[in-house]
Amino acid sequence: SQTIHQWPATLVQPVGSPLSLECTVEGTSNPNLYWYRQAAGRGLQLLFYSVGIGQISSEVPQNLSASRPQDRQFILSSKKLLLSDSGFYLCAWSVGQGLHFGDGTRLSIL
Amino acid sequence: AQSVTQPDIHITVSEGASLELRCNYSYGATPYLFWYVQSPGQGLQLLLKYFSGDTLVQGIKGFEAEFKRSQSSFNLRKPSVHWSDAAEYFCAVGAGNTGKLIFGQGTTLQVKP
Numbered sequence: 001s002q003t004i005h006q007w008p009a010t011l012v013q014p015v016g017s018p019l020s021l022e023c024t025v026e027g028t029s030n031p032n033l034y035w036y037r038q039a040a041g042r043g044l045q046l047l048f049y050s051v052g053i054g055q056i057s058s059e060v061p062q063n064l065s066a067s068r069p070q071d072r073q074f075i076l077s078s079k080k081l082l083l084s085d086s087g088f089y090l091c092a093w094s095v096g097q098g099l100h101f102g103d104g105t106r107l108s109i110l
Numbered sequence: 111a112q113s114v115t116q117p118d119i120h121i122t123v124s125e126g127a128s129l130e131l132r133c134n135y136s137y138g139a140t141p142y143l144f145w146y147v148q149s150p151g152q153g154l155q156l157l158l159k160y161f162s163g164d165t166l167v168q169g170i171k172g173f174e175a176e177f178k179r180s181q182s183s184f185n186l187r188k189p190s191v192h193w194s195d196a197a198e199y200f201c202a203v204g205a206g207n208t209g210k211l212i213f214g215q216g217t218t219l220q221v222k223p
Contacts, residue, residue, distance in 0.1 A: 099144075100156070
């Protein structure tokens with residue numbers, strides 16, 4: 001069966017520090033991969049999606065970037081975090097219709 | 111513009127009572143519709159989805175939803191709510207073979223004993 005792993009579960013970072021969140025999927029090949037952000041009291045916003053290795057599409061202008069170095073690995077990064085980057089970050093995969101989410105990373109910026 | 115509206119931000123029901131969570135969408139193409147549930151601090155779990163065919167779809171945990179094209183709605187229902195159903199519920203719409211979904215703002219369900 002397919003599983004998705006996302007880490008860390010929680011992260012507290014100072015403003016201006018770098019960020020790296022990692023997501024891996026097991027049990028499926030060539031999935032579409034996604035990074036969503038959920039701000040407090042809001043729904044989910046799609047940040048990035050990828051249909052293959054090295055192929056990244058950005059949905060909203062922002063301080064973050066994404067990379068897909070391997071078929072089942074998706075990384076969310078930032079060189080310098082802003083206060084507005086706080087939120088709950090969810091990785092997801094799809095093969096066909098519908099999304100399957102990881103457990104998320106709670107990012108707090110101090 | 112494409113959008114999903116969940117009119118109720120917060121709903122409280124008694125355990126054993128019936129439940130209906132509303133979802134209205136605006137989408138230019140044939141919509142693929144989803145309901146997800148999120149427990150506090152967790153990711154989202156897919157409850158059910160509608161792509162085509164029978165407009166009444168059954169999901170996990172005893173949930174069902176009905177697609178009404180004329181009303182642009184996809185309301186989620188459960189005949190008898192359990193305390194473990196307390197969570198946040200998200201309606202989402204997308205197109206075809208993609209996970210690029212548009213989510214509603216969510217409805218928080220509280221269950222009274």
